[in-house]
Amino acid sequence: MTTDQAFEPAIRVQGIEKSFKDLQVLRGVDFDVRAGSIFALLGSNGAGKTTLVRILSTLLKADAGTATVLGFDVAAQPGDVRESISLTGQFAAVDDVLTGRENLVLVARLRHLKNPGAIADGLLARFSLTEAGNRKASTHSGGMRRRLDIAMSLIGNPPIIFLDEPTAGLDPQARIEVWQTVRQLAGQGTTVLLTTQYLDEAEQLADRIAILHKGTIIQNGTLTELKQLLPPAKVEYVEKQPSLEDVFLALVGDTGETNDGADRTDDADRGGAVPARKEPQ
Template sequence: MDTHQAEGPAIRVQGLEKSYKDLRVLRGVDFEVARGGIFALLGSNGAGKTTVVRILSTLLKADAGTARVNGFDVAGQAAGVRESISLTGQFAAVDEILSGRENLVLVARLRHLKAPGTVADDLLRRFSLTEAGSRRAATYSGGMRRRLDIAMSLIGNPPVVFLDEPTSGLDPEARIEVWQAVEELAEGGTTVLLTTQYLDEAERLADRIAILHGGRIIVNGTLAELRRLLPPAEVEYVEKQPSLEDVFFAVVGADSQGREARANEK
């Protein structure tokens, strides 16, 4: 199966719904992700970001709606989806007993790749881990461990990579290290869907940003397009463009007020 020849958007989501008993997590989510570049799904804790990623990676079934990844339907063509993607969760999935290089070689062998040692060395070099490659992963800093985790996810060159809150719990220096690794992914032509609750992360990395709130996508666009949702502020006669933080709280607050008003009418 050729997972690199599909046409159209890398990801297409239409009317996605998911509930856990009486809790409606997704209420009709719609978005598309173009091939290449970085798409950020931004939202608070509990907004449903991880649920979306789990559905797109075939780990969870939606209650309603459709989703296609690299041209494959997540419900009916799960094998094609799995061959097209890599998923990095909120916690680094590295074997701390093994060295960084041994972790990479192990995954390359599991994927039946030729010359797994060469694959490992190339990735160590790409993610600036060559000097640490022979050290046990248990000795790595948080940023190094995250970079190794992302490197492992690239073995086999998947066209689509899901990064679910990749910098959660990391210190500022480690976050910057991961950001640089993510930017390199996009430069290499990989499509990245990034979930995050950090406004500065979405502002730094994403080509397009969708804000997930109340189970729906309430805005979706480039940073420039989102900024145009709010008028610029003037500080001492100097025009100040709204930040992504200003946009986020304005649209989330407006949506929350609207839902409260509708609830009071019932």
């Protein structure tokens, strides 16, 4: 690698355009991704995020513009690009008939790597899946399946990984598990390009955030830089009325458990009248 290549961004996108018949999805997209960082492409459904990822992963050709991955042109050098990346799509691509370990061994064999069993065991340990490794993938929780999917993507140690909506449809606990996995990837030097429509996900994970809207990047910067686009926050004191939750907890206690017999005894001890129970007619 030359000195110039060493300082090049891991991913460079310049003027990318893409249309499907009369629908223009990407209208000139530009951004760079620094090596070893987490870059979030934030946008609503239909903004063009997945289309852009498919172009960068050589699954789709752009109508105009250029893009490079580790210095390789995605249009002119697709083979080199594919050897440098891994792609995890919106839906986990695991084989439910196989166990977690068997899924990993299969991918390692397809990549013609030595010691596929050792590779599988290492990844199971890395992603806290050892105990579940011998169970069929169909029995794994959503978060475990997604972690297994990402683990499969890392076989061969690709320097760049594309995560397209990695937490779509996951419950809160599973999302946190995936977030921890993504942070670990970046901490070990992997460049991560993450697409998401969740604001908190971009805020929690990304070193830089690009907002894709109607096919163009309308803002690109760190979280601090993006927050500075708005006026400073004002401190205001407002009167807060009790919510129904406040009322409920005050009446029944934090546990929400009451003991009818105890309540009746307490009333009697305080000298209060204990209402007689009416038997059903």
